[in-house]
Amino acid sequence: MNVIPRHVCDIGKFDRDPEKSYTLPAHYYTDPSIYEREKQAIFYKSWAYACHRSQVAEPGSYATCMVANQNIVVMRGQDGVLRAFYNVCSHRAHELVKGCGRTNVVTCPYHAWTYHLDGRLRSAIGQKKVEGFEAREFGLKPVMLEELNGFIFVNLDAGATPLAQQTGNLAADMQGYCDSLAGLKFAHRKTYELKANWKNVADNFLECYHCSVAHPAFVDLVDIKNYRTRTYGIHSSHISPPGRADNTAYKVPEGQEGQFAAWWVWPNVTFNIFPGPANLTILHIMPTGPETVLEHFDFFFLEDKPSDCEWQAIKYVDEVLQPEDIGLVESVQRGLHSRGYSQGRLMVDKDRSYNAEHGLHHFHQLVLERLGDLR
Numbered sequence: 001m002n003v004i005p006r007h008v009c010d011i012g013k014f015d016r017d018p019e020k021s022y023t024l025p026a027h028y029y030t031d032p033s034i035y036e037r038e039k040q041a042i043f044y045k046s047w048a049y050a051c052h053r054s055q056v057a058e059p060g061s062y063a064t065c066m067v068a069n070q071n072i073v074v075m076r077g078q079d080g081v082l083r084a085f086y087n088v089c090s091h092r093a094h095e096l097v098k099g100c101g102r103t104n105v106v107t108c109p110y111h112a113w114t115y116h117l118d119g120r121l122r123s124a125i126g127q128k129k130v131e132g133f134e135a136r137e138f139g140l141k142p143v144m145l146e147e148l149n150g151f152i153f154v155n156l157d158a159g160a161t162p163l164a165q166q167t168g169n170l171a172a173d174m175q176g177y178c179d180s181l182a183g184l185k186f187a188h189r190k191t192y193e194l195k196a197n198w199k200n201v202a203d204n205f206l207e208c209y210h211c212s213v214a215h216p217a218f219v220d221l222v223d224i225k226n227y228r229t230r231t232y233g234i235h236s237s238h239i240s241p242p243g244r245a246d247n248t249a250y251k252v253p254e255g256q257e258g259q260f261a262a263w264w265v266w267p268n269v270t271f272n273i274f275p276g277p278a279n280l281t282i283l284h285i286m287p288t289g290p291e292t293v294l295e296h297f298d299f300f301f302l303e304d305k306p307s308d309c310e311w312q313a314i315k316y317v318d319e320v321l322q323p324e325d326i327g328l329v330e331s332v333q334r335g336l337h338s339r340g341y342s343q344g345r346l347m348v349d350k351d352r353s354y355n356a357e358h359g360l361h362h363f364h365q366l367v368l369e370r371l372g373d374l375r
């Protein structure tokens, strides 16, 4: 059995009580051995966002996603059934498909083994001449799959508790903020590479303490003083009444102001409904190493071609909001290496005001529980 050195799982002054607690210690954001433990205890055991129903709507359509370093493909079979597999060839481990697309049969680019969309091996060149070769031994390895409001999640742990059971009222809560949720389609993706630990990026999403300081346009778009964060089992909600239609972020058509409503779902995805016509955006924070992240910002609208007003919202996210947040988290990542910093204090008041950091505490506690470091 591997013995974890004491200093690596030292949680310092983290406390189960958010009002008394300090943050995760700095080394949780920098130590490669923590990231290795997170892969095993968190990413290989939790429901991970993969793609949206509209991206794999037709028989034969597929989309790939990364769960930490594991490449997964979601495919819709000719029978209309959606399945997920490790995106790896059973012969000598070449990746099978890239990105997303549509096909009748999956062909490995290396030696052209082919697979049916349900994962069965279809053919391997020369197989009849190989003694004892059993095609059924070499099907693709399946992973669990579940849909939540049309968003598809996968889980590498065959014994995982269903996502719907773990998320309680989340699906209904989201529907309450977007009448047309079921009709939304994938419309656009922005991609970002960050020099930051994935938890540092999630932390930044989970509080609006920094909003008034760092996001002047965003605090116009929402009613910042009434922004509220609520925590549940494995998710939290971040909701605010509408702000000003004449805000400096983007123009919200009259009568369509709407609220800002967002949800973070353990461990690394957020769903956001911005003020304006029916919309939803996903911020997917995928670790690519202990201190690097690939972010997908996916935009969903009623049509797969964004309108002028929707382009304004995309432009605001891409040119204003994201650069503001990326600058913050990359600076924090450098600061986490400073010999002058080890652990900060979570700012949580009794009223859980708009700027309280209890959303971070909820997340940090889940991290420590899953790692087995909270005694």
Ligand code: FES
Pocket (backbone or CB within 6 Å): 089, 090, 091, 092, 093, 094, 108, 109, 110, 111, 112, 113
């Ligand atoms: S690795 Fe796929 S066919 Fe050889």
Ligand SMILES: [Fe+2]
Pocket (backbone or CB within 6 Å): 204, 205, 210, 211, 215, 325
């Ligand atoms: Fe932010």
